[in-house]
Amino acid sequence: MIIIYHQNNKIVEVNSEGENILFSQKSIAVNLFQIAEQYPESLIVWCQLDLKSNLNYTKLTEIFHHKKIMASYNLSTNSFFSEAIGYADLSLFLNINKGVSYPTWMMSSHVGGIHAEVLNALKNQIFKDSDFDYFLHSMAKLTMPLGLYCYSDPRLLKKSDIIFPKFKNNNFLLFRFIKQHYKTRWIFLLFLNLFLYEKKFAFSPLFFTLFYSKRNVRGDVLQLIESQSRRKVVEDGSIDIIIPTIGRKKYLHDFLNDLALQTHLPKNVIIVEQNPFISSVSELDFIESDNWPFYIKHIFTHKTGACNARNLALAEINSEWVFMADDDIRIDKRFLEKAFEVIKKDGAEQVTFGCYAPDYAENKKIQRRLQSSNFGSGCSIVKSKNIESISYNTSFEFGYGEDSDYGMQLRNKGFDIIFSPKPEIIHLKAPIGGFREKYILAWTNDFIQPKPSPTVMLYNLLNATKQQLKGYKTTLFFKFYSVQKIKTPIKYYNNYKIQWDRSLHWANKLNSKK
Structure with a gap:
């Protein structure tokens, strides 16, 4: 040293x-x-x-x-x-x-x-x-x-x-860093945001940064470094699988057959079956009729929602590890075996694996392991003890952002999330179950439709800095302009402000419910 x-x-x-x-x-x-x-x-x-x-x-x-x-x-x-x-x-x-x-x-x-x-x-x-x-x-x-x-x-x-x-604070260094490490448009957005939200006219930093060029590093520069973690993160290697499902009997059966063929068998499979109709009963007859090399804990509920279903399943975990899965994925028979090889090699306790549609282009896939900015609720393996005190925030139910929020809860506990491209998961993206009903969100019939979605706004309120939230407001303003009907800039701006405020209103209501 x-x-x-x-x-x-x-x-x-x-x-x-x-x-x-x-x-x-x-x-x-x-x-x-x-x-x-x-x-x-x-x-x-x-x-x-x-x-x-x-x-x-x-x-x-x-x-x-x-x-x-x-x-x-x-x-x-x-x-x-x-x-x-x-x-x-x-x-x-x-x-x-x-x-x-x-x-x-x-x-x-x-x-x-x-x-x-x-x-x-x-x-x-x-x-x-x-x-x-x-x-x-x-x-x-x-x-x-x-x-x-x-x-x-x-x-x-x-x-x-x-x-x-x-x-x-040094705006010259800040603008220089943005120019050297981000796409050029971000220096202009930074300039605009400083003017809009802080009434600062940073013309000199913007001008001088134009003389700097972008920095780059060869993509494979670290590829030859062989790293083997000294951490012992796997004790007995036992693993439970949780699967929320609704109206996808055939897809779930196929995935259970994949699990039954694993070279590293799971200990328990916890299935949360949802059906909103009060008179309904389970359609998963194969749980009892087929022979499975693992124990299946079957929970049937009339309450729908992925957040609630995952929380019900996570409460039943008793193995060292948990694989958070979807009901419409397929995996190779050595998936769990190879997954634990990655976990041991990196000393990682949370890994999100590459999960793609069958026809997803190979050249678009991420090719290396790295620290993930995402968390996949249908394609991740995590250490069970690390999630004992966290749960899916049901304020995100039927919206967007519950996966990202769960990942942030993990990071704020000190548990990093690694993305691994291999072993890969095939996501069939099955059509929704036949007995699903369209969930009517509280703001669905609002005269003023919120922009962005209140659950997306909630995620940002919980996890972003004030400057990030304002920066997001600006970028969304430009992105949304090209796809909406109002083309008069001033009229669009006034309407956008009202929609943004409406989204804040609903996001705060969702947060207060929690």
């Missing part, structure tokens, strides 16, 4: 196993790559000199449990970039929960680490900025989509409640 101690954006000391090693007078970033070349098998840690006695050595092996991990922790009450970055970046990686290990590309110079092998793979790909914070943000932003797992992690320090001075 190599530890770089720095102060005022300059290296003060470099330590290896208690011995000081030489370093150059160049920037911290340049030294980082030089040291990585000298010590290619080492974890390289950076730490502000003031935090030397506070560095939590005992947790480093646990945090960096495989080579493709980058982690840091910011002790300031604000971030290196101002909150205005939310006007241009609407992802979940911005609203960091600093109390837990949380996925984010927003790195900090205060304390952090990365493996030398990653740096050596990137040495000819990454610009070595003199500002160490800017360099760290840039490197993480470019490589997170390529399979580098990036975290804010308070465990890096023995005491993480120390407060460092606030970062000074």
